[in-house]
Structures are given as structure tokens and as C-alpha cells.
Amino acid sequence: MPAPIRLRELIRTIRTARTQAEEREMIQKECAAIRSSFREEDNTYRCRNVAKLLYMHMLGYPAHFGQLECLKLIASQKFTDKRIGYLGAMLLLDERQDVHLLMTNCIKNDLNHSTQFVQGLALCTLGCMGSSEMCRDLAGEVEKLLKTSNSYLRKKAALCAVHVIRKVPELMEMFLPATKNLLNEKNHGVLHTSVVLLTEMCERSPDMLAHFRKLVPQLVRILKNLIMSGYSPEHDVSGISDPFLQVRILRLLRILGRNDDDSSEAMNDILAQVATNTETSKNVGNAILYETVLTIMDIKSESGLRVLAINILGRFLLNNDKNIRYVALTSLLKTVQTDHNAVQRHRSTIVDCLKDLDVSIKRYAPSKRWHIDTIMRVLTTAGSYVRDDAVPNLIQLITNSVEMHAYTVQRLYKAILGDYSQQPLVQVAAWCIGEYGDLLVSGQCEEEEPIQVTEDEVLDILESVLISNMSTSVTRGYALTAIMKLSTRFTCTVNRIKKVVSIYGSSIDVELQQRAVEYNALFKKYDHMRSALLERMPVMEKVTTNGPTEIVQTNGETEPAPLETKPPPSGPQPTSQANDLLDLLGGNDITPVIPTAPTSKPSSAGGELLDLLGDINLTGAPAAAPAPASVPQISQPPFLLDGLSSQPLFNDIAAGIPSITAYSKNGLKIEFTFERSNTNPSVTVITIQASNSTELDMTDFVFQAAVPKTFQLQLLSPSSSIVPAFNTGTITQVIKVLNPQKQQLRMRIKLTYNHKGSAMQDLAEVNNFPPQSWQ
Amino acid sequence: MIKFFLMVNKQGQTRLSKYYEHVDINKRTLLETEVIKSCLSRSNEQCSFIEYKDFKLIYRQYAALFIVVGVNDTENEMAIYEFIHNFVEVLDEYFSRVSELDVSFFNTVFHGTWQAHSSPYQVLVLALEDDPTSV
Numbered sequence: 001m002p003a004p005i006r007l008r009e010l011i012r013t014i015r016t017a018r019t020q021a022e023e024r025e026m027i028q029k030e031c032a033a034i035r036s037s038f039r040e041e042d043n044t045y046r047c048r049n050v051a052k053l054l055y056m057h058m059l060g061y062p063a064h065f066g067q068l069e070c071l072k073l074i075a076s077q078k079f080t081d082k083r084i085g086y087l088g089a090m091l092l093l094d095e096r097q098d099v100h101l102l103m104t105n106c107i108k109n110d111l112n113h114s115t116q117f118v119q120g121l122a123l124c125t126l127g128c129m130g131s132s133e134m135c136r137d138l139a140g141e142v143e144k145l146l147k148t149s150n151s152y153l154r155k156k157a158a159l160c161a162v163h164v165i166r167k168v169p170e171l172m173e174m175f176l177p178a179t180k181n182l183l184n185e186k187n188h189g190v191l192h193t194s195v196v197l198l199t200e201m202c203e204r205s206p207d208m209l210a211h212f213r214k215l216v217p218q219l220v221r222i223l224k225n226l227i228m229s230g231y232s233p234e235h236d237v238s239g240i241s242d243p244f245l246q247v248r249i250l251r252l253l254r255i256l257g258r259n260d261d262d263s264s265e266a267m268n269d270i271l272a273q274v275a276t277n278t279e280t281s282k283n284v285g286n287a288i289l290y291e292t293v294l295t296i297m298d299i300k301s302e303s304g305l306r307v308l309a310i311n312i313l314g315r316f317l318l319n320n321d322k323n324i325r326y327v328a329l330t331s332l333l334k335t336v337q338t339d340h341n342a343v344q345r346h347r348s349t350i351v352d353c354l355k356d357l358d359v360s361i362k363r364y365a366p367s368k369r370w371h372i373d374t375i376m377r378v379l380t381t382a383g384s385y386v387r388d389d390a391v392p393n394l395i396q397l398i399t400n401s402v403e404m405h406a407y408t409v410q411r412l413y414k415a416i417l418g419d420y421s422q423q424p425l426v427q428v429a430a431w432c433i434g435e436y437g438d439l440l441v442s443g444q445c446e447e448e449e450p451i452q453v454t455e456d457e458v459l460d461i462l463e464s465v466l467i468s469n470m471s472t473s474v475t476r477g478y479a480l481t482a483i484m485k486l487s488t489r490f491t492c493t494v495n496r497i498k499k500v501v502s503i504y505g506s507s508i509d510v511e512l513q514q515r516a517v518e519y520n521a522l523f524k525k526y527d528h529m530r531s532a533l534l535e536r537m538p539v540m541e542k543v544t545t546n547g548p549t550e551i552v553q554t555n556g557e558t559e560p561a562p563l564e565t566k567p568p569p570s571g572p573q574p575t576s577q578a579n580d581l582l583d584l585l586g587g588n589d590i591t592p593v594i595p596t597a598p599t600s601k602p603s604s605a606g607g608e609l610l611d612l613l614g615d616i617n618l619t620g621a622p623a624a625a626p627a628p629a630s631v632p633q634i635s636q637p638p639f640l641l642d643g644l645s646s647q648p649l650f651n652d653i654a655a656g657i658p659s660i661t662a663y664s665k666n667g668l669k670i671e672f673t674f675e676r677s678n679t680n681p682s683v684t685v686i687t688i689q690a691s692n693s694t695e696l697d698m699t700d701f702v703f704q705a706a707v708p709k710t711f712q713l714q715l716l717s718p719s720s721s722i723v724p725a726f727n728t729g730t731i732t733q734v735i736k737v738l739n740p741q742k743q744q745l746r747m748r749i750k751l752t753y754n755h756k757g758s759a760m761q762d763l764a765e766v767n768n769f770p771p772q773s774w775q
Numbered sequence: 776m777i778k779f780f781l782m783v784n785k786q787g788q789t790r791l792s793k794y795y796e797h798v799d800i801n802k803r804t805l806l807e808t809e810v811i812k813s814c815l816s817r818s819n820e821q822c823s824f825i826e827y828k829d830f831k832l833i834y835r836q837y838a839a840l841f842i843v844v845g846v847n848d849t850e851n852e853m854a855i856y857e858f859i860h861n862f863v864e865v866l867d868e869y870f871s872r873v874s875e876l877d878v879s880f881f882n883t884v885f886h887g888t889w890q891a892h893s894s895p896y897q898v899l900v901l902a903l904e905d906d907p908t909s910v
Contacts, residue, residue, distance in 0.1 A: 058792055060804040096797070128795075237861060244861075247854045287853030294851075322822030327853060 004037055005030075007051045014059075027056050038069055046073060047084045054088055067092050067099050074106045079118065082110070086121045090128045104134050111141040119145065120156050127160035135164040139171050146178040151187040158182070158193035162200045169204055176211075183218050188235055188242055191222070195248045202255045213256055216263045220270045223249050227277055238282045250274070250291040257299030264299040271296055275308055283323075286316070290327050297331070409436040416461060426465055427478045433458060434482025438489040455490045459483065463500060476512055480504060484519045488530060498523055657773055662766040663749065667694035668723065670703070670749070672766070674773040682742065684773050686735040692723040694755070701753040703733055708746060712738040723753070737774075745774040777855070778830055778845040783811045785839045814841050824852045835859045 005013075010030060017023035034049045050069050057063035070092060073085025093100045103125075110122035123145065126138060142164060145157040161175050175197070182194035198215070201208040226241050226249075235242035253271075257264040274292050279285040289312055296309040316328035412429035437458055465471050465479040480501070487497045501523070504516035522530050659673040668690065675685040692698050701721050707713045718733040739745065747766045752759070779798070782791040789807050798806065813825055814834045825832040827845070833855045834843040842859050846852070 057800070058789060060789075060800065062800065237857065243857060244854060247851055251851070283853060284857050287851060287857055290853050291851050323824060323853065323856065326822045326824055 004033060004045050004049055004052075006048060007055060010052050011055065023059075024061075027059070027061050031056065031061070035065060038065070043076070047078075047081045050084050050088050054084075054091055057091060063092060064097075067097060071099065071102055071106070074103060074110075079115070082118060082121060086125045090125050093129060100129070100131060101133065104137055107134070108138060108141060111138065111145065116150055116153055119153055123153070123156040123160045127156070127163040130160075130163060130167065132167045135167045136171070139164050139168070139174055143174055143178055146175065151185070151190050155187070155189045155193045158190065158197045162193075162197050165197075165200055165204065172201055172205060172208065175201075176208075183215060183222065188245055192242075192245050192248060195219075195245070195252050199248070199252045199255060202252070209256065213260060213263050216253065216256055216266050219249055219253055219256075220266060223253075223270055223274070227274060238284045239279060240282070240284050240288065243284045243288055246274070246288050247291045250288070250295050254295040254298045257295070259300065261300050264301055267295075267299065268302060268305055271301070272305060272308065275305075275312060280315075283321070286319075286321075286324055286327075290316075290331070293331055409433060413458070413461070416465070423472055423475050426471065426475050430462065430465060430475065430478040430482040433462065434478075434485035437482075437486045455486075455493045456496075458486065458490075459493055459496060459500075462486075466500075466504075473509055473511055476509065477515060480512060480515050480519075484515075484522075487523075658770050660766075660768050660770065662688070662747075662768075663751070663762075663764050665762065665764075666755075666760070668692055668698065668751065668753070670751075672769075674770070676773070682738055682740045684737045684739060684745070686737060686773075688733050688735065689730040690723050690733075691727050691730045692725055693727050695725050696756050697725050698723040698753040698755045698760075701731055702751070703731075704750045704752075705735060706748050706750075707737065708743070710739075710741050710743055711745070714738075739774050742775060745769040776847050776849065778847060779806075781807060781810065781841075781843045781845075783807055783841050783843065785811075785815065785841070787811050790840065810843055810845070811841060814843060823856060833859070835863075837863060 013026055014023055017026055030052065034053060037045060037049050046069055050066055050073060053063045053066040053069075057066075066088060070085045070088035073081045074089065076082060076085070089100070089103060093103070107122045107126055110118050111126075113119050113122070123142070126134065126142070130138070142157055142160050145153050146161060148154060148157075161178075165172050165175070179194070179198065179201075182197070183191070185191045185194065198212055202212055223246060226246055229241055232241055235245075237243050240246075253263075253267050257267050271292055275289065275296075278288050278292075280289065293309040293312050296305050301309075310332075313328045313332050316324045317332075319325060319328075409432045412425075412432050416426055416429045437455075462479050462483050466476050466483075471479070483497055483500055487494050490497070501516050501519045504512050505520055507513045507516060522533065657674040657676065659671055661669060662672045663670040669692075671689045671691075673687045673689070675687070677683050677685070688703060690701065690703065699722050701718075701723050703715075703718065705713060705715060714736040716734040716736070718731050720731055723729070723731050737745065746769070748763065749766060750761070750763050752761045754760070776795070778794070778796050780791075780793040780795075781789065783789050787808055789804075792803065792807065794803070810827065810832060813827060813832070814836075817825070823834055825834070830845045830847050831850070831852060832843055832845055833852050834841055835856065836842075842863070844855050844859060846855055
């Protein structure tokens, strides 16, 4: 049988494999060769074969048949064999295989071997995968090695001891005498591992903890030496002497100083010294500072030190490096619990960080509840400094976390019971109470103890918000709307609500008056619609940007029932249509279209609402269309127009792009008009107008479009689905095209409609886009 | 505590993997692909610490190779971040300008004693003890 190939050859061959299947084939062939070689009990090449097996194991292929071979290698006398054997044992074996127990004897012998490297290997392996039985048997040997004079071995023995303690905590006392001298080391490696050992012991047993407290002065001294010592090439990492050891010692100090005044006092100086002397220009320094801050926060440090720590964190927050900011935020979160005041100072920076939408920082919200809690905390403390759209964002978040409704509304209610001066908090609370008041009153809540709240109490608090001098007009608007919504949710207090609403019908505040009057009308004339109108808000679309566009959806609640505006999941329908389009077009270079949820309905709805309430003298009529819930939008005017109309969306319209007739057949004519935005030159907005010159209306008109892959398309909702005859009216629809590569705009369109009793369908390609529309 | 240490290239091929806690072999490849996927989807401005299931991933990119270390909650992320860099510096010394190929071919060198963050010098000595050319 020819000599098995070397590992390097194998690697080379595998690298030439171009597909997964090829690679698998090669590996299987090699596995077969290895298996037959094993069967032949070939001593010379066993080492090589096992090495190859380990490589294949790393790639993810099964390698269990090599386990016994590893054992044989371990038993061999050659160092190279032993090395691969132990490596194999570490990688392939663990306590679940029965085979590993056979290793115990080998390891025992090797622990007493004359060569330190063999002893080292054995210690490593034991420390890596030793089971509790093995550890029990061999703990004595390990302990002996912990006391030897060979620092190489002592280091490994310490780590092995850590593993032993993890597996068999009862054996901790055995290692106690050996630890006496551990900290007297000069050798950093041993020092480091000893600190690890001590840390492990202290974490596991409070007795050990008490015992080791006396080591604090020694640790402090070591740390001091590290900081004070000059440049030492052996331990230097970017100008700081052995930072890893420093971090470890700091961590141990933290554990020792927790809840203990004396130790904490002993540490104060050194901590201050580390905090001030460490260079922050390099990341290494920051790592040490981070550990120091964590330590300061955990032990019973004096207030000066705490302030120092918070300041360091504040400095971190201002740093440009994302990693540092992330780390600072997480630690600030931990400290907010204990040290509220100091953190207040950095409030603004923290809020700035909320704007920072790094996914990690965002994802740091491990659960919706946490997210809500945190934002609530921000609102309660930072209140007036919060960004304007934090309120709608929070509202959206709350609507989306359906299971959290009861919990959220309870917490918010409790929060404003005491203090309703924080405007954003009150706004959110008012909104939530309005939406989920019934949950609040019924007292069902899983996450916290339910509180008993009556309808009257809820109304009390909302009324006091209305009356209070501290509430802004916006907040009052929220409160009034909330009271109105409660009229459908609450059962006994409807009359009271009616009274409140009618009182405000003559309020001086125009906004409030208008709302009150509209609501009054709802009570009187349109009572039958009231419940439909004031239904629970549906879950809003998750918006990826932090922009205010999602607010538009809240308009859904004030539209009269006849208009089916409850944003229906428009998802399924368009995607199937898009797929059809894809099938028809067949090309690989077309991307599907995703029409957005009907956001432009409000414009037509506004008109109808106006009609309904036409007999009331409305001031500021255009404002009626947006309806109360959209008041927060006023602070961001450019985006208001986004959802309200399907008309030109940009204030800065580029003049003079000629419009084109995209399609004209069978009496249906579709014209495209273009706008470009100065703010975003790769966006083109196309407004299509469909007109019908025949004698009969075209109903159920649907327009779809597809563009080549390099473009992105967004189709907003059409103004209606009927193209009236004789050109008496048009359907308008807006298409937004993103063209980052400034390529020539091309589009395929598909039209479906009913005309003269039959369903019509047509496809067309639009190629005559004027250059100004895409250049 | 370090749970695992991976070196994976951009195509998802694992060049080196060291697990400090037992993970089933089939789960390993899955874990590795998921990890590399989350690392690849990060942009340059995002921070190097990701939360993945119940551990934290700390990754650093060196050319086409990602070094990812999975740790549990108690570790100082920045210290690990430095450690990764330290590790790479040592390799650079040893191989004089290490590259991804070296990682593949000298696999056994890397499986040294990684449990301690020893000084760079000591790590170098350790690495030199193993003679990769014999295999």
C-alpha cells in the first residue's frame, strides 16, 4: 500500500475542489484510505493519518473512527505522535464517549514524564476535556505540578486546576495550599493563570472569597508595578505593559471588593491611579479603563471615584469608535440603576446615542419589554430633551408588541399618576390609555402585578392632564382623543365622556375646540359609526428608517367606516401580482414591484370627513384632513405631504422635464410626468395619469410596473380604480424610482381593467423616457 | 469565558476552529455559517461586538479572513478585541507576514495552548516548540 499522502498534500487537493460535491468526494476517498491504513495497524503513518482526519473534522466531516487511533498515538513514545494524539483527543473526544476513560492512565503517566513538553501536553488535554472522573483521579498530580519550580508547567497546571474546579467543585480545598505562593511570581504567564485560578475559586465559593480577601494588598501592589514599570518588551502591547494581566487583576479585585468596605478602601487609590494614568489613545487603554469602570461600579467605592468612572463613560460616549460607545452604553445601563444623578449629566449624549442606529446598539434591546422600559426611563428622566419623533416611534413600538399592551399601559398609567409634567411621557401615556384603556381597567397583566383601576380614575387622570397648566396644546390634543377613544372601550362612564367632550367644544384653543366639536358630532349624528371609527389601531408597518413617515398610518382611525381604510394587509395581493408580472416578462433582469400600504387614502378621506361635518363651521379646514392624531407631524413639514397626497412630493421640483405618453391604446392613455428632487439626485418621481376616451368607464383598473435590476421601484397607491369615460377624470398614481447608477430608465408596464363587461389586460414597454428624468 | 475561536474566510470556509465547550459536529458548521453571515452583513461603521443567541461575538477582519471569538457575558469585550489583534501579531512574527494560506497549512501550530492570554513572547515560544514540518 503506497504511503499515505501528507497533510499538506491533502489540503492542497481539497483547495482545488471547486464545488462542495467535489470536496466531499475527495474527502470520502481519503477517509477510505485512512480507514484501511488504520486497519493495517501501521505505526509509522498513523500520526499523519490522524492529522488529516483532524483537518477533515474541522471542515465538518465525521471523524469518530479516529478516536481509538488517537489513544494509540498518545500511548506511543514519540513526541510527535503524542502531540497529534493529544490534539486529536482534545478535538474529537469528550466525556460523552466511553473511550476517553482509557486515556486516564496515559495522562497519569505523562504527567510524570521527564520532558516538560509532554507533561504540558497532558495538562492541556486534561484541562480541555477532562471529565469529572478523570479530574478526580488526576487532581493530585495536577496539584503536585502546581508546586513545581518549572514556570512553564506551573502555568499550565494552574489552568488545568481551573478546569478541575469547574468540573468537581469539591476539590477546591485541595488546591488551596498551592495558591499561597502563586502571587509571588515574577513570570507573567504564571501570574496570569494564577489570577484566573483565584478568580474561579472566589466565584465558586464564598469561603474562598473571604479567605482571599487578604490578598488584596498584594494584588494592588502587582497592579501598581505593572502601571509604573517602564517599557518592557516582553509584555508590551501598544505601549501598555501586559494589559491582559491588568484586566484580570481588576476583575479579581472587583470580585473581592464587592460588598466589602475594607477591601474596597484598599483599592480606591490604585483604581484612581489606573483610571487617570492609562493612555486612552489606543484601544488597549480603553479596554483597561472599561474594566476599571466596571470594577468601580461594583465595589463600595467612594463617590469621587464613581464620578470619575461615570465621566470616563461619558468620554467614551463621545468617542468616534463604535465599539467604545457600545461598551459605554451597556455599562451606563447597568449603572443607571444605582447612580441616577451622575448619569443625568450625560443624558443628552445618551439620547444622541439613541439616534445612532447601529444594529448592535439597537439589538441590545434583548426584548421588547426591555426596549419599552428603557425608552420609558429615558422619557421620565430626560423628558423634554427627547427627540420629537421619539413619541411616535414609541407608539409604533407599543402597537407592534401586541403582547405587551397590558403591561405597557399599566406602567405608563402609574408613571403619569405621580407626575404629568414630562410632555412626551404624557403624550405616550395618553395615547396608550386611549387605545388600551380596557386592558387597564380589566386588570389583566402578566408581567407585573395588576393594579385595580376604575374607569373614573382613568378619566380623572386624563382630565387633569387636560386642565393642567403644564400640558402643551399637543398633549391636550392627545388627552382629548384618548378620552374619546375610551367612549367605546369603557361602558359606565360614557356620559361623563360626553360631558367632557362638549365642554371643550367652546375651548379657546382652536385645536382642542375643533376636535371636541368633531367628537361631539360623532356622538350626536354619527353614533352608529363611532365604534367602527374608534377601533383599536392595527399593527403598523415596521419602518426601517427613523423617519416620521409611519405617522401617516394613524390617520386610519378617523376615517369614516364606509371607506374601507383599515389598512388591509395589502401585502399578499400585490406580491402575487408582481409574481405574475415576473412570469409574463420572463426576463431575469426585472425586479418585482412592492406597492406600499394605502397611505394616500387620507386625502380622499379628508374630503369625505369634510362633507360629513360640512354644516359645522370649521376653522383651518385643510387641517381637518390630517386629523388630530397627526398633530405631531407639524414639526416636520416636508414629510407631511408624503402620505397625504399622491401629488408631487418634493417641495423643490425640478422644472421643465417634458412629460411623455407612455401608453395609448384602445382609448386608454397613460401619461408620465416627472419630478426630480434636488436633495436626492438618484430619485425620480413619476406621476402617471390614466385617462379614458371611450364611452364606457374602465373599472378595477390596476397599473403595475417593473424595472431592470439596477433600479428600485416604489409604487404608491392610486387615487382610485375607475377611469371615467369621455376623459372626464383621471386616475393618478405615483411611482418613485431610485436610480443610483444613473442608467437609462426603462420600464415594463402591465395594465388590467374591466371594460365593456370584459376583462382586459395589456403589456407594454416604455422606452421613451426623456434623458432629464434619469440623468 | 471564551466559548469558541474561529477563523473563517469571506466565502464561509473555516480555516481554524477551536471550541472550548462541547458543540455537536453538525451544529458546528451551522454555527460557523451563521456567525460568518452576521459578521459579513455588518458595515464598516458598526461596532465589532454582536449579540448572538446567548453569547457575544467579537470579530475582527483581516483582509479576507474573519477572526471571531465567542464569549459569554462576563468577558471584557475590548480585552478580547485586543487579544485577537495580539494573536495575529504573534502569527505575523512567526510566519513573517502571515496569510490565510499559512493558516490552512500550518493548522497544528495554532492548536497550542490558548487558554491563557500569555505574553506575546511566551506564545511565540510555545508556537516554536511545535514543529509543523514533521507532519
